Amino acid sequence: MAATIITVTSGKGGVGKTTAVANLGVALASNGSKVVCIDGDIGLRNLDVVLGLENRIVYDLVDIVEGRCRLKQAMIRDKRLPELYLIPAAQTRDKTAVSPSDMVNLCEQLREEYDWVLIDSPAGIERGFKNTIAPADKVLVVTNPEVSAVRDADRIIGLVEAEEKGPAQLIINRVNYEMIRRGDMLTSEDIIDLLAVELIGLVPEDENVMIATNRGHPVTLDSKGKAGRAFANIAKRLEGQDVPFEDFEKKDDIIRRLSRILKPGGE
Amino acid sequence: MPAWMDKISTGKQKSAVKAKERLKFVLIHDRTDLSNETLDKLKNEILEVISRYVNIDPNAVQITMNQDGREQRLIADIPIKSQSKGRNR
Numbered sequence: 173m174a175a176t177i178i179t180v181t182s183g184k185g186g187v188g189k190t191t192a193v194a195n196l197g198v199a200l201a202s203n204g205s206k207v208v209c210i211d212g213d214i215g216l217r218n219l220d221v222v223l224g225l226e227n228r229i230v231y232d233l234v235d236i237v238e239g240r241c242r243l244k245q246a247m248i249r250d251k252r253l254p255e256l257y258l259i260p261a262a263q264t265r266d267k268t269a270v271s272p273s274d275m276v277n278l279c280e281q282l283r284e285e286y287d288w289v290l291i292d293s294p295a296g297i298e299r300g301f302k303n304t305i306a307p308a309d310k311v312l313v314v315t316n317p318e319v320s321a322v323r324d325a326d327r328i329i330g331l332v333e334a335e336e337k338g339p340a341q342l343i344i345n346r347v348n349y350e351m352i353r354r355g356d357m358l359t360s361e362d363i364i365d366l367l368a369v370e371l372i373g374l375v376p377e378d379e380n381v382m383i384a385t386n387r388g389h390p391v392t393l394d395s396k397g398k399a400g401r402a403f404a405n406i407a408k409r410l411e412g413q414d415v416p417f418e419d420f421e422k423k424d425d426i427i428r429r430l431s432r433i434l435k436p437g438g439e
Numbered sequence: 440m441p442a443w444m445d446k447i448s449t450g451k452q453k454s455a456v457k458a459k460e461r462l463k464f465v466l467i468h469d470r471t472d473l474s475n476e477t478l479d480k481l482k483n484e485i486l487e488v489i490s491r492y493v494n495i496d497p498n499a500v501q502i503t504m505n506q507d508g509r510e511q512r513l514i515a516d517i518p519i520k521s522q523s524k525g526r527n528r
Binding site: 319322329333355356359362365369 | 459470
């Protein structure tokens with residue numbers, strides 16, 4: 173079966189695209205699929221580091237496009253999973269080194285042999301975004317429950333529609349249920365109301381994500397913690413399963429109450 | 440009233456509510472690329488054209504930009520006075 177090519181983008185930087193690509197790649201590969209992750213952020217590569225594969229880079233995306241290596245030579249196999257591969261970005265070039273049609277050609281070469289191709293888009297709306305959108309069958313937009321992130325997500329969703337790759341689906345990352353409860357954070361209902369796109373994932377704020385990046389060991393590898401589970405759920409939805417959105421807040425409450433009982437004298 | 444009571448009595452709005460309000464405004468204007476100034480001009484010209492054909496009370500007119508999914512709608516609600524134009528009272 174031919175691969176589905178998914179581009180993960182956002183407009184705003186730092187909202188969690190790379191984390192999403194890494195963890196969705198892990199989740200899909202853990203479910204038995206053959207997955208290739210491509211880092212489209214030429215000049216500012218990070219997918220390698222988040223996946224913990226930075227020491228294994230020999231060739232990169234630009235080497236493939238410029239003919240210095242064969243496609244497979246640039247694909248780093250993640251030894252932790254049966255079939256997860258990374259094509260890293262070049263670090264010493266910029267987004268002009270690759271064109272949208274280069275990306276389309278590259279992805280066409282991957283279509284037959286793999287199940288999923290996940291492309292990590294850079295922030296912004298310029299060449300890097302255009303490069304990574306070009307081959308997409310489907311676009312996921314990542315945002316945070318924060319005014320500038322949502323505004324940028326709206327712009328990106330509009331651009332995705334204009335490129336006829338829509339409708340995009342939304343991942344809301346770094347949800348803080350405590351702040352929502354206090355009325356100090358936009359809810360997913362607020363955000364969907366404003367952006368008018370389908371929600372595919374809600375990922376709670378989770379310290380484990382930074383710890384995971386510190387170690388180069390994506391959270392979803394052990395389904396550790398809330399974010400790990402949330403990414404696993406998104407992968408299942410991508411595969412067509414109907415997974416209800418987990419109420420991480422409820423679980424938080426129970427755990428907090430339990431720990432108060434077990435630790436007299438408070439937290 | 441002591442200062443601390445002011446906060447309670449003004450019913451300080453939750454910041455998330457404020458965020459949503461502001462985003463609604465910003466998104467409509469981002470999407471249509473219409474500045475407030477241009478929108479005002481647009482409203483005035485609409486009123487001008489309509490009042491050539493019928494009597495209207497400009498103060499009762501409501502012209503707003505609303506969001507409808509991914510689309511934007513300009514909605515004009517213009518009460519028309521029953522007297523026809525030009526007839527002497």
